[in-house]
Amino acid sequence: MLELEQVCLAYNNNTVVEDVSFTLPRGSIGCLLGSSGSGKSTLLRGIAGFESLTSGRIVLNQRVVSHGTTHIAPEHRRVAMVFQDFALFPHLTCLQNVTFGLQAMAEQERIAIAQRQLAMVGLQAYAEAYPHALSGGQQQRVALARALATSPDVLLLDEPFSSLDAGLRDSLAREVRQLIKDAGITALLVTHDQQEAFAFADHIGVMHQGQLQQWATAYELYHRPATAFVANFVGQGVFIPGSAQGGSVNTVLGTFRLAHPHEEQGPVRVLIRPDDIVHDDHSPYQARVVRRAFRGAHIQYELALDDQTRVLCLAPSHHDHPVDARFGIRVDLEHVVVFKP
Ligand SMILES: Nc1ncnc2c1ncn2[C@@H]1O[C@H](COP(=O)(O)OP(=O)(O)OP(=O)(O)O)[C@@H](O)[C@H]1O
Numbered sequence: 001m002l003e004l005e006q007v008c009l010a011y012n013n014n015t016v017v018e019d020v021s022f023t024l025p026r027g028s029i030g031c032l033l034g035s036s037g038s039g040k041s042t043l044l045r046g047i048a049g050f051e052s053l054t055s056g057r058i059v060l061n062q063r064v065v066s067h068g069t070t071h072i073a074p075e076h077r078r079v080a081m082v083f084q085d086f087a088l089f090p091h092l093t094c095l096q097n098v099t100f101g102l103q104a105m106a107e108q109e110r111i112a113i114a115q116r117q118l119a120m121v122g123l124q125a126y127a128e129a130y131p132h133a134l135s136g137g138q139q140q141r142v143a144l145a146r147a148l149a150t151s152p153d154v155l156l157l158d159e160p161f162s163s164l165d166a167g168l169r170d171s172l173a174r175e176v177r178q179l180i181k182d183a184g185i186t187a188l189l190v191t192h193d194q195q196e197a198f199a200f201a202d203h204i205g206v207m208h209q210g211q212l213q214q215w216a217t218a219y220e221l222y223h224r225p226a227t228a229f230v231a232n233f234v235g236q237g238v239f240i241p242g243s244a245q246g247g248s249v250n251t252v253l254g255t256f257r258l259a260h261p262h263e264e265q266g267p268v269r270v271l272i273r274p275d276d277i278v279h280d281d282h283s284p285y286q287a288r289v290v291r292r293a294f295r296g297a298h299i300q301y302e303l304a305l306d307d308q309t310r311v312l313c314l315a316p317s318h319h320d321h322p323v324d325a326r327f328g329i330r331v332d333l334e335h336v337v338v339f340k341p
Pocket residue numbers: 011016034035036037038039040041042043192
């Protein structure tokens with residue numbers, strides 16, 4: 001289990017990670033998701049022990065590794081790290097790369113563990129090959145085998161798939177997730193790619209300007225975003241104006257019941273996702289197609305209502321309408337999310 005309590009990190013008195021708290025249960029996979037410069041890598045380096053905290057506490061399996069004057073060195077934290085550029089030694093074979101982190105053991109034991117790890121990532125046949133003879137995806141699997149060979153309490157992955165092409169990235173992310181789950185390891189990934197975060201992680205933390213905006217499942221982030229930033233950053237959608245009163249909110253697309261009746265009153269912004277808008281020829285609400293993007297199974301429409309409010313609509317692709325066509329829409333809103341204007 002990895003616990004962070006109000007962790008702050010700074011470079012030269014310039015705070016880049018502020019008051020971050022979350023708990024990653026043992027055996028779960030977490031992800032720090034955020035745009036460039038949001039502080040994800042700095043936080044990961046803090047957990048690994050490469051950076052000292054300015055305040056806060058990091059606890060790893062009940063052991064305080066960073067707090068006040070306590071700072072356990074990276075090599076004594078039982079953490080392993082996998083980097084974007086794989087960081088394999090080019091002059092060592094795959095097997096030697098994996099045995100490298102096991103110096104303290106007897107030779108035979110090191111080799112047995114490394115062979116087992118290479119087999120686990122499906123690369124036993126490449127034990128004697130050098131990294132340059134492997135594809136990017138295979139090299140990253142060797143890097144993973146090397147990290148897992150040390151039986152870390154926590155595996156940290158810093159954008160491990162970002163140098164691979166899109167197709168491979170997706171399949172490798174899924175494959176690596178399964179390997180980590182099979183090994184029962186607690187892992188934390190850093191990425192700026194939300195599809196990767198969704199495919200990989202059980203819990204996702206959205207970082208923005210050094211702060212953790214929300215720590216939740218992908219479903220929660222999408223359907224119950226805690227802040228307007230998360231609502232905008234995760235998935236697509238628009239905000240339409242509304243007026244909240246009592247337990248509901250009035251908008252140009254109808255009246256919706258609020259999940260927490262007293263959370264906001266008066267003028268609000270209501271989050272409408274593309275999948276909340278359903279094509280319905282019997283609806284009194286008509287909209288005009290402004291733009292459309294064919295996505296295979298779906299068409300994503302940008303629609304203008306009569307008062308020029310814009311919404312997005314994800315329709316099955318047999319609902320095929322040209323630009324400027326009009327059709328009826330209905331809002332099917334299961335989670336009503338509102339923010340102050
Ligand atoms: N060694 C350093 N010295 C000084 N400032 C740094 C250092 N490393 C990072 N920073 C600054 O800290 C902030 C957070 O950087 P960090 O690399 O943690 O963000 P990130 O979210 O991981 O971004 P990216 O995805 O681009 O790596 C940025 O403003 C960056 O310029």
